[in-house]
Amino acid sequence: MKTKDFYYELPQELVAQHPIKNRDQARMMVLDRATGTIENKRFYEIVDMLDKGDTLVLNDTRVMPAxxxxxxxxxxxxxxxxxxxxxxxxxxxxxxxxxxxxxxxxxxxxxxxxxxxxxxxxxxxxxxxxxxxxxxxxxxxxxxGHMPLPPYITERLEDRERYQTVYSKETGSAAAPTAGLHFTVDLMEKIRKKGVNICYITLHVGIGTFRPVKVENITDHQMHSEYYSITKETAEILNETKRNGGRIIGVGTTSVRTLESVFGDGYPIGEKSGWTDIFIYPPYEFKAVDGIITNFHLPESTLLMLISAFAGKENIMNAYKSAVDNKYRFFSFGDSMFIK
The missing domain is CATH 2.40.10.240 (QueA-like)
Structure with a gap:
C-alpha cells in the first residue's frame, strides 16, 4: 500500500489555529464503520453514544514545555x-x-x-x-520552556493549559493526546453516572506519533519507540469489560496504540510498562479496541493510516471528504470524530 493512497485535499483555512472556548462544544462526526453512515453532532453528545458497561480509555500523559x-x-x-x-x-x-x-x-x-x-x-x-x-x-x-505546538499552528497560545487534557497527570510528552482535549470534568462525570467506566493509560507522545511518512511504501516506514504504562487497576477494568461484552473505546490514537500493544501479547492482560513502536495500518486485526474517539489527522500520516485500518480506508476517505465539505476544523485544536 502506498503513502499517497492516504492523501486528501485540505483547504488551509480549515486548520484550527486555536481551541474553541468550551472544550465539549466542538463538532463531532460519528462514523459507523459497519455501514459507512455519518452523523454530525457536538462532542458533549458523546454521552448518548456510550452504553453502560463500556470503558473509555484515556491517556493521562502531560505535555512538557519541551x-x-x-x-x-x-x-x-x-x-x-x-x-x-x-x-x-x-x-x-x-x-x-x-x-x-x-x-x-x-x-x-x-x-x-x-x-x-x-x-x-x-x-x-x-x-x-x-x-x-x-x-x-x-x-x-x-x-x-515553551509548549511544543505543531508547526501548522501559527497563532500564539495564551493559556498553556488549553494544550493539556483536563485529566493530564504524568509529565513526559512532546505533544498532546489531542482527542482528549474535548473532555471537561463535568462531561466525564456525566459519563460515569451513565455506568461507563473511565480508566487511564500513559503513553508519552514523542516523534513516533507525529513523524511524517517519507517513504513510498508504508511498510518501509519505521516508527520510533514511545514509553507506555498500564496499571493493575486499569488492566482489571479492561479484562472485566472484555469478559462482560462491553466495548473498549480508545480516546486518541495514543491510547489505541498502547492497548493494541498490550493486548497483542495475549488476554487477559496485567500491569505492564515498556516501549512500543507499533505501526497500525490496513489490513490490521484489532485485538483490544471496539471504538475510537479521535481528531482529524494530517494527510499521509500514520494516524490516518491507523483509523483507516479500524474503519476501512474507503469509509475514512469518504468521511474526510464530508468533513471538508462541511467545514469541520482539522488537527490538534480541531473537531472530533467517533468511530463506532
Missing amino acids: RLFGENKSRNGKVEILLLKRTGKDQWEIMVKPGKKAKPGDILSFGDVLTGEIESIEQDGLRRIKFTYEGVFENIIDDL
Missing part, C-alpha cells in the same frame, strides 16, 4: 531544541534547529541555568544531549 530556545556556544549561533524522550540521567533525545550546525561536542546554552553537550547524532538526524544544571530539571524546563 521547546527551548538558546545559543550554540561552539558556533556562535541561535539554536532551538525539542525534548523528545529521556534516555538516561540528564540525557535526552532531541530534535535540533538548525540541525546541520549541531555537531557532537557542541555546547548549547539556555539562559544562565541550563547547558547541554551534544553527545551523538542519532537516527533521522536526532541528537543525544547531556544537560548540566543546578536545581530541579523539571522546574527549570517549566520556567524556560
Whole structure:
C-alpha cells in the first residue's frame, strides 16, 4: 500500500489555529464503520453514544514545555531544541534547529541555568544531549520552556493549559493526546453516572506519533519507540469489560496504540510498562479496541493510516471528504470524530 493512497485535499483555512472556548462544544462526526453512515453532532453528545458497561480509555500523559530556545556556544549561533524522550540521567533525545550546525561536542546554552553537550547524532538526524544544571530539571524546563505546538499552528497560545487534557497527570510528552482535549470534568462525570467506566493509560507522545511518512511504501516506514504504562487497576477494568461484552473505546490514537500493544501479547492482560513502536495500518486485526474517539489527522500520516485500518480506508476517505465539505476544523485544536 502506498503513502499517497492516504492523501486528501485540505483547504488551509480549515486548520484550527486555536481551541474553541468550551472544550465539549466542538463538532463531532460519528462514523459507523459497519455501514459507512455519518452523523454530525457536538462532542458533549458523546454521552448518548456510550452504553453502560463500556470503558473509555484515556491517556493521562502531560505535555512538557519541551521547546527551548538558546545559543550554540561552539558556533556562535541561535539554536532551538525539542525534548523528545529521556534516555538516561540528564540525557535526552532531541530534535535540533538548525540541525546541520549541531555537531557532537557542541555546547548549547539556555539562559544562565541550563547547558547541554551534544553527545551523538542519532537516527533521522536526532541528537543525544547531556544537560548540566543546578536545581530541579523539571522546574527549570517549566520556567524556560515553551509548549511544543505543531508547526501548522501559527497563532500564539495564551493559556498553556488549553494544550493539556483536563485529566493530564504524568509529565513526559512532546505533544498532546489531542482527542482528549474535548473532555471537561463535568462531561466525564456525566459519563460515569451513565455506568461507563473511565480508566487511564500513559503513553508519552514523542516523534513516533507525529513523524511524517517519507517513504513510498508504508511498510518501509519505521516508527520510533514511545514509553507506555498500564496499571493493575486499569488492566482489571479492561479484562472485566472484555469478559462482560462491553466495548473498549480508545480516546486518541495514543491510547489505541498502547492497548493494541498490550493486548497483542495475549488476554487477559496485567500491569505492564515498556516501549512500543507499533505501526497500525490496513489490513490490521484489532485485538483490544471496539471504538475510537479521535481528531482529524494530517494527510499521509500514520494516524490516518491507523483509523483507516479500524474503519476501512474507503469509509475514512469518504468521511474526510464530508468533513471538508462541511467545514469541520482539522488537527490538534480541531473537531472530533467517533468511530463506532
